[in-house]
Amino acid sequence: MSAKESSGLLNRKVSKRARALAIPTGLVMASVGPFIKRTAFAQTTVRVTGWTSSGAEYDLFSEVLQDFEAAHPDIKISYEPVPSDYPTKLQTDIAAGTVADVFYVDSMFAPDLMAAGQLLPLDDFMSQSGVSVDDFYPGLIASFQWQGQTYGLPKDWSPLGTVYNQQSLSDVGITAAPATWDDLRAAGQALLDATGEPRIMIAADPARYLAFHYAAGAEVFSADGSQIVINSPQAEQALEFYYGLYRDGIATTPADAGAQWPGDGLAKGLSDIVFEGNWLFPFLQDSAPDLQYGVAELPAGPAGKVTLAFTVSFSAFAGTKVPEAAWTVINYLTGPEGMLKWTSLGLAMPARPGLAEQWLQQYPEREPYLNSGEYARGWQLGVGGQAFYNDAAAEMQALFAGSQDVPTTLQRMQEAAEQRIRLQATPVATPTA
Amino acid sequence: MAVALARPRPSRNPIVAEDRRAGWVFILPAMAIFIVFVFGAILFSFYVSLHNYSLLSRGGAWQIFVHPGRTWVGLDNYRDILSSDDFWLAFRNTAWYALGVVPAQTFFGLVLAVLANRKIRGRTFFRTAFYFPAISSSVVISIIFLWMYSARGPINYVLRELGFPTPRPVWLANPNGIFAMLLHELGIEHVSVWLEGPSVALLSIMMLNVWTTTGTMMVIYLAGLQNIPGDVYEAAAIDGATRFQMFRDITIPMLRPVTAFVVTVGLIGTFQVFDQIWVMSEGGPAKKTTTIAYLVYVEGFRQGRGFGYASAIAVILFLIILALYFMQRRLTAQDYQM
Numbered sequence: 001m002s003a004k005e006s007s008g009l010l011n012r013k014v015s016k017r018a019r020a021l022a023i024p025t026g027l028v029m030a031s032v033g034p035f036i037k038r039t040a041f042a043q044t045t046v047r048v049t050g051w052t053s054s055g056a057e058y059d060l061f062s063e064v065l066q067d068f069e070a071a072h073p074d075i076k077i078s079y080e081p082v083p084s085d086y087p088t089k090l091q092t093d094i095a096a097g098t099v100a101d102v103f104y105v106d107s108m109f110a111p112d113l114m115a116a117g118q119l120l121p122l123d124d125f126m127s128q129s130g131v132s133v134d135d136f137y138p139g140l141i142a143s144f145q146w147q148g149q150t151y152g153l154p155k156d157w158s159p160l161g162t163v164y165n166q167q168s169l170s171d172v173g174i175t176a177a178p179a180t181w182d183d184l185r186a187a188g189q190a191l192l193d194a195t196g197e198p199r200i201m202i203a204a205d206p207a208r209y210l211a212f213h214y215a216a217g218a219e220v221f222s223a224d225g226s227q228i229v230i231n232s233p234q235a236e237q238a239l240e241f242y243y244g245l246y247r248d249g250i251a252t253t254p255a256d257a258g259a260q261w262p263g264d265g266l267a268k269g270l271s272d273i274v275f276e277g278n279w280l281f282p283f284l285q286d287s288a289p290d291l292q293y294g295v296a297e298l299p300a301g302p303a304g305k306v307t308l309a310f311t312v313s314f315s316a317f318a319g320t321k322v323p324e325a326a327w328t329v330i331n332y333l334t335g336p337e338g339m340l341k342w343t344s345l346g347l348a349m350p351a352r353p354g355l356a357e358q359w360l361q362q363y364p365e366r367e368p369y370l371n372s373g374e375y376a377r378g379w380q381l382g383v384g385g386q387a388f389y390n391d392a393a394a395e396m397q398a399l400f401a402g403s404q405d406v407p408t409t410l411q412r413m414q415e416a417a418e419q420r421i422r423l424q425a426t427p428v429a430t431p432t433a
Numbered sequence: 434m435a436v437a438l439a440r441p442r443p444s445r446n447p448i449v450a451e452d453r454r455a456g457w458v459f460i461l462p463a464m465a466i467f468i469v470f471v472f473g474a475i476l477f478s479f480y481v482s483l484h485n486y487s488l489l490s491r492g493g494a495w496q497i498f499v500h501p502g503r504t505w506v507g508l509d510n511y512r513d514i515l516s517s518d519d520f521w522l523a524f525r526n527t528a529w530y531a532l533g534v535v536p537a538q539t540f541f542g543l544v545l546a547v548l549a550n551r552k553i554r555g556r557t558f559f560r561t562a563f564y565f566p567a568i569s570s571s572v573v574i575s576i577i578f579l580w581m582y583s584a585r586g587p588i589n590y591v592l593r594e595l596g597f598p599t600p601r602p603v604w605l606a607n608p609n610g611i612f613a614m615l616l617h618e619l620g621i622e623h624v625s626v627w628l629e630g631p632s633v634a635l636l637s638i639m640m641l642n643v644w645t646t647t648g649t650m651m652v653i654y655l656a657g658l659q660n661i662p663g664d665v666y667e668a669a670a671i672d673g674a675t676r677f678q679m680f681r682d683i684t685i686p687m688l689r690p691v692t693a694f695v696v697t698v699g700l701i702g703t704f705q706v707f708d709q710i711w712v713m714s715e716g717g718p719a720k721k722t723t724t725i726a727y728l729v730y731v732e733g734f735r736q737g738r739g740f741g742y743a744s745a746i747a748v749i750l751f752l753i754i755l756a757l758y759f760m761q762r763r764l765t766a767q768d769y770q771m
Contacts, residue, residue: 088734095488112736116489204718255606258584386736398719401608 044325047078050104051086060345068332075325101320102329105313107143111383114146120316121149125327140351143380144313152313153334156348158277159307159372162296168272177296184299188250200251201262201271204400206392211308213238215301231414239406278348297368309376383422391416478744487739510745523728529631531703537643542650550658567648575712578641607633608719632721650695657691693765704754725750
């Protein structure tokens with residue numbers, strides 16, 4: 001190519017250089033060769049990425065992808081999971097334009113990506129394929145909608161629930177999971193009196209506290225979405241209760257007890273009551289197979305029952321070269337067949353209400369999780385929500401270390417939200433089901 | 434001892450000229466990589482620091498070259514940084530870190546070098562053992578220390594067995610300043626944030642860093658020690674100097690250029706600390722281990738205020754290090770003329 005053309009135009013010296021260049025070019029051509037060959041058989045490659053937290057998760061997802069390939073011989077999937085720091089990798093890949101065609105998007109981070117125009121709108125594909133928004137829980141799919149368009153389909157979801165060690169609770173005469181905040185504190189006190197140790201494990205983490213915040217009637221946004229209203233008397237009541245459990249020695253934290261996270265604490269016998277989602281159960285199966293645990297909804301607060309709904313979508317990159325094939329992949333993975341197989345691992349629940357019955361047959365003890373869909377609130381706080389979350393976590397850590405009191409913490413969380421969250425573009429967090 | 438070298442005049446000798454051309458050709462690949470990926474990146478980051486640009490900005494980085502007017506914010510990023518609590522918190526964290534780590538690693542590096550320089554049995558073993566942490570992966574070491582510092586880890590175990598109190602919250606989860614804690618014991622509350630001192634969490638990471646870098650400093654000092662001529666010691670011995678006098682009046686003064694180097698390298702290294710923070714604490718708890726370099730990462734890559742803002746912090750960090758370097762050079766001006 002260039003060597004031949006240039007030799008006539010340029011002097012001998014340069015053409016020597018051009019010949020030297022031709023060698024690496026040839027090598028590159030040779031290495032792309034196989035890929036070109038593949039497209040000759042009219043096979044499209046779709047790159048898929050996401051995070052993966054365990055070997056079992058990786059294996060099952062690979063299996064789902066193989067099922068897809070078997071059903072769609074014209075599409076080949078290249079699965080490239082990111083082992084850690086997924087949001088960082090995703091953002092740098094987006095900036096470089098080398099991001100996968102189809103990837104996971106966490107509900108908290110979704111508004112940033114949607115507002116930046118980095119996700120492919122799916123509505124046209126959905127209507128072509130006969131996929132309706134109504135096939136999914138409205139609160140879940142709303143997390144991936146922006147200005148009237150849909151930018152992702154939820155792959156699964158999980159709320160928070162109470163998981164407890166049945167034996168330990170019955171040892172102190174408690175037969176039912178705590179139904180209210182008062183019950184929870186009483187149960188924690190009874191366990192403390194019996195064992196001399198705090199047996200509830202909570203984390204200084206807004207991703208747990210916020211459920212208590214809402215359950216006290218506190219909010220993050222005003223009803224019209226125009227103001228941040230984190231700091232309120234109800235919030236003070238919620239944080240006072242949540243942090244009070246720790247301050248008064250009724251609850252402990254993973255760091256104090258020597259656990260990685262509350263689920264680890266339950267598995268290691270360092271705690272008896274934790275508030276976690278479905279992801280806890282495959283972990284317990286592995287690390288504490290003999291543990292007899294009970295599952296219940298989160299205890300109701302002064303304003304009733306609330307839990308947080310965590311969800312993740314499959315979305316496509318706005319700049320993908322293969323939008324049709326990417327949609328085919330998304331549609332399969334979030335469709336009845338792919339979703340049912342994926343959720344059979346028990347890490348999370350199907351995002352389609354139509355599959356709930358079948359899933360429940362496999363995991364009957366987790367009915368409380370499914371029931372909490374009625375009052376769950378989406379884990380999403382608008383554009384900048386993820387940045388606010390990082391700041392809010394730091395404030396809660398300072399509170400738990402005794403560096404600042406409850407009113408100061410709420411005041412500073414309020415300031416952080418005002419700085420980080422882009423209000424004019426913020427939808428009000430919606431209940432899930 | 435400085436020798437004035439005459440600048441060689443370009444030779445007209447064709448063979449020398451050929452050599453020079455060959456020299457250029459040989460360094461060209463390295464120069465090209467340096468110019469594009471180091472020098473170019475530095476200039477780019479300075480340019481970005483004057484813009485409002487994030488990794489998610491539509492159109493990618495080209496936009497700020499093609500339509501610079503749309504993203505241009507002038508010095509706004511700098512103004513915002515200098516008025517933000519997060520930056521000054523990171524500045525304090527980094528300053529405490531450097532203030533603690535640099536003197537400690539310099540002191541221990543010197544002591545170990547003097548010990549490892551003596552003709553004792555197993556000298557090679559000690560030299561290797563002391564240097565070992567420096568050549569191990571900092572990520573692996575950090576993960577091991579995560580376990581050592583945990584509530585049920587060996588450090589707490591030893592402290593408990595010996596009857597000492599263990600910190601609550603546990604080491605790496607404790608954002609309280611150590612001086613603030615001491616003053617609290619003495620009944621003094623509400624100290625200025627500048628006097629709180631490093632947090633227990635930061636102190637834990639500082640101890641780890643001293644442990645890993647002391648070996649490198651030891652090796653540099655060892656080289657320096659071996660450059661001190663033996664006859665100086667012999668002369669001192671004849672004059673009746675004691676071992677300690679020789680150390681104080683010969684070794685330390687003769688090592689001044691080495692010390693200047695060790696302190697400079699140490700300051701630069703501590704002001705740029707990132708990997709241990711990233712692995713061990715992710716800047717927490719309560720941002721009390723967020724160093725300036727880690728803040729750059731958080732604001733740039735972790736859904737923060739964007740790449741422009743993060744680049745501006747990086748430029749400020751560069752200026753801080755540059756200023757420290759010149760200050761330190763002034764203080765030890767004569768040492769460089771050895």
